[in-house]
Amino acid sequence: MSNVLRCISPIDGSVFAERPVLTNAEADAVVARAQAAQADWAARPLTERIDLVMKGVARLGEMNDEIVPELAHMMGRPVRFGGEFGGVKERASYMAGIAEEALAPLVIESSEAFDRRIKRVPQGVVLVIAPWNYPYMTAINTVAPALIAGNTVVLKHASQTLLVGERMVRAFVEAGVPEDVFQNVFLDHDTTSALIGAGHFGFVNFTGSVGGGRAIERAAAGTFTAVGLELGGKDPGYVMEDADLGKAVDTLMDGAMYNAGQCCCGIERIYVVESLYEDFVDKAIVFAEAYKLGNPLDEATTLGPMANKRFAAEVRAQTSEAVAAGARALIDPSRFPEDDGGTYLMPQILVDVTHDMRVMRDESFGPVVGIMKVKDDEEAIRLMNDCDFGLTASLWTADIDRADAIGDRIETGTVFMNRADYLDPALCWTGCKDTGRGGALSVIGFHNLTRPKSYHFRKG
The missing domain is CATH 3.40.309.10 (Aldehyde Dehydrogenase; Chain A, domain 2)
Structure with a gap:
């Protein structure tokens, strides 16, 4: 496989952008940094994480005049439609608005004898593999709630929209999100599968083809990694x-x-x-x-x-x-x-x-x-x-x-x-049959990006 990813513009068939893929060692280092940063990020107050995520979204919006023609060059959407920022903002804002309630502990008992509750804790490092057709909106579906919930995120975008992940991460980092908390990567299929197969991620979200979804499941087999898949539709x-x-x-x-x-x-x-x-x-x-x-x-x-x-x-x-x-x-x-x-x-x-x-x-x-x-x-x-x-x-x-x-x-x-x-964004985005499994956005989206952890405290 080539060690360079290329975006061929559908406008005229020219090479619009290219980036070198990471080696296995470089990719492992990215994940290691994300793992090392996750505990500190999760320890920050929820309100602080929400604030930084929404500042990242706002910074992305400030780039919209550059993003719109860039998308036209990469995947062909007419500039007259103005890009995707409206949807990005709507989805991120909704998830930010419900985060406190969605992530709150479920209190079973709080008495003189017992304190019993179920907390939602981060999955850890979340890998988001995003598609080219709505590259910003599909990515934000997982990126925003994953970061808000205390996960760190590694984002891999399709080669057809090669510059999207790079731009998203730049916006969030410029807004104050730590560099190791949200990272963009350029990976080939083999390196992606190797990272998943090594069990480096707590959750993998993939949007793409049925064949791609099967490859993700094969790579994750035996690792017990949680996987969310949105695949084909008719x-x-x-x-x-x-x-x-x-x-x-x-x-x-x-x-x-x-x-x-x-x-x-x-x-x-x-x-x-x-x-x-x-x-x-x-x-x-x-x-x-x-x-x-x-x-x-x-x-x-x-x-x-x-x-x-x-x-x-x-x-x-x-x-x-x-x-x-x-x-x-x-x-x-x-x-x-x-x-x-x-x-x-x-x-x-x-x-x-x-x-x-x-x-x-x-x-x-x-x-x-x-x-x-x-x-x-x-x-x-x-x-x-x-x-x-x-x-x-x-x-x-x-x-x-x-x-x-x-x-x-x-x-x-x-x-x-x-x-x-x-x-x-208030409803679960999900599918059945060959469309895949799991669910994004809504309260259920937060539940998929966290795991339940039970606390059973006997007092005295």
Whole structure:
């Protein structure tokens, strides 16, 4: 494996950034410093840790004018959308706000005879392996609560967003977080696996592919390291006969196409009741045709390139396979300046699709969505569950009881009603099946980043 990591910009295929990977000895030294610093960091008052974390977030916000074009160069998101700081601040602020209550001891008894309680104590050193598609927001989901809870953090980012971890750590250190408490690393896969396999971490959080998640679990096998995994998704939307059609189209199509479809909880398949199907499809075509595909540094661009040629190639393959098997592509390629075989990929809507097609079963992670007609709730539930993944599902109806009953039967981590593609920091971000295990954010996020420790004191 090369000893240098390179970020190839999807804008023009040039090398935007490169960094040397750490040797095994250098990586071990990083972890040793994190281990040595953890006890002192955890001994600081909770209010002090919260204050330093929020100062780090604020310092990151001050860098936003540099971050936004940097993200466009690294992974292709148009500058017009302004980066990720709003989400970063919302999530970190929420976790800071609930920290005192979430981390408070659970008092079982406090009497003249006994003091019995359960405390939440840090896991130790937390390794965060973050993805490229929302590199700041996905990282902050674990970084902020891990530091607040008294852990030290080692952050490894995807090579596609090579500079993100470096910038995050710089912001936090400049804000006063000690250097050994929060460190960024550039690692190859073998060194990462070796560190995990050596049992150096109390908790490992990974967001990425199913294959990557399996590699993390193999590396951690036998070490008893706690692992949190958010892997693939194939999130469905279901539009019922009493839905607000206009809002359903706008929200579901935005969920399918935003960020060039490269969203963990993006909408990848839509099921529409027969009575609304034709109108939904017609409006979806208008929505998709309104996108402007182009250079993400151009303020007029609303759909940028995919982050890598191989990601775009997979979407093209799924789409062409579906068309060959009988699906119809509704968006005319002549409307978009797509490059042949490159990163710039036009939006596409497929109808006459079936679950025999990969585009309705495998993760696409690009600007393509399949739309199917369904007869009733039973058919919709069966199709939504006919998938190896389970992250979110979006239900569109005016009947909350109906949505609740359907939600109880869907194999997923989050059920939305009349919204989609949103992460609520007050709720646990979790998945099932091949989407992974564990949970981030909310009170449960703090519980995963700490371990229970029982105190049973007999007085006198």
